[in-house]
Amino acid sequence: MRLIQQLQHQVLALHLKRNKIPLKLWHQAIRKMPIMQRYHSSQRMQIRLLASEILRTKHLIAIKGMVFTDEIKVIIATQAAIMVYGFELAKEGSAMSWLRNWSQIIVYPMPFLNGRENIVSPNGVLVSQSGLESGETQYQGGIVIDWNDDKPHRLRAHANQVLMHEMAHKLDMLDGDTNGHPPLHADMNEREWFMAFEEAFESLCQQLIKGRKPAINPYAATNPAEFFAVSTEYFFEAPAVLKRVFPAVYHQLTLFYKQSPQLD
Ligand SMILES: [Zn+2]
Numbered sequence: 001m002r003l004i005q006q007l008q009h010q011v012l013a014l015h016l017k018r019n020k021i022p023l024k025l026w027h028q029a030i031r032k033m034p035i036m037q038r039y040h041s042s043q044r045m046q047i048r049l050l051a052s053e054i055l056r057t058k059h060l061i062a063i064k065g066m067v068f069t070d071e072i073k074v075i076i077a078t079q080a081a082i083m084v085y086g087f088e089l090a091k092e093g094s095a096m097s098w099l100r101n102w103s104q105i106i107v108y109p110m111p112f113l114n115g116r117e118n119i120v121s122p123n124g125v126l127v128s129q130s131g132l133e134s135g136e137t138q139y140q141g142g143i144v145i146d147w148n149d150d151k152p153h154r155l156r157a158h159a160n161q162v163l164m165h166e167m168a169h170k171l172d173m174l175d176g177d178t179n180g181h182p183p184l185h186a187d188m189n190e191r192e193w194f195m196a197f198e199e200a201f202e203s204l205c206q207q208l209i210k211g212r213k214p215a216i217n218p219y220a221a222t223n224p225a226e227f228f229a230v231s232t233e234y235f236f237e238a239p240a241v242l243k244r245v246f247p248a249v250y251h252q253l254t255l256f257y258k259q260s261p262q263l264d
Pocket of ligand 1: 169229
């Protein structure tokens with residue numbers, strides 16, 4: 001390991017020692033997160049360290065009457081940490097480096113107005129629409145979520161992971177375009193990624209055109225970027241569903257996120 005990397009690791013280790021989420025608070029928070037049950041103790045330890053680092057380096061901002069408790073902040077940071085902890089295994093940089101294009105999470109206690117205008121293109125396509133949202137990501141901004149829609153829920157019957165959905169958009173944006181194609185790891189195959197996602201996207205669109213029940217949330221059919229973000233929600237929150245309906249997409253996401261939620 002080069003000297004500069006050794007120093008970076010030492011500085012990070014020092015920060016982690018000083019800022020680690022207290023054990024009692026950590027257990028209190030993850031007890032409310034069914035998603036954490038799939039991780040074994042060493043994975044949980046890694047996730048706790050990453051969540052601690054996210055709390056130290058990112059700003060969590062409560063607005064419009066949202067009241068933060070330490071437990072809510074830990075749950076939000078832990079959701080983010082779950083999504084990226086596998087990246088520690090990637091050669092392309094640490095997990096935190098994959099979060100480099102955002103610095104804040106703005107949290108509403110309710111759905112919020114997106115502040116956009118209704119814009120119709122010259123050929124009649126609605127390209128921008130005003131309305132209420134439960135999550136939003138801006139290319140040069142932070143992540144905005146509705147806590148009431150995102151908080152862990154034991155009875156949730158479908159994938160609905162707002163923060164992970166928005167973080168998926170941020171990962172997608174790391175290589176410039178928001179097109180459902182994040183920068184892939186060197187050991188992944190671009191062609192296989194495109195084949196898996198294009199086929200599944202087309203299949204979902206066909207289900208909707210033919211009036212059939214869609215295999216996953218039909219919002220995924222909006223465009224390939226939304227398909228990737230919605231697939232990410234299913235990958236973490238309803239992995240068995242994604243693996244059953246779009247196995248090739250599930251497989252590509254195991255390679256990308258470097259974890260297999262359905263098997264762990
Ligand atoms: Zn989206």
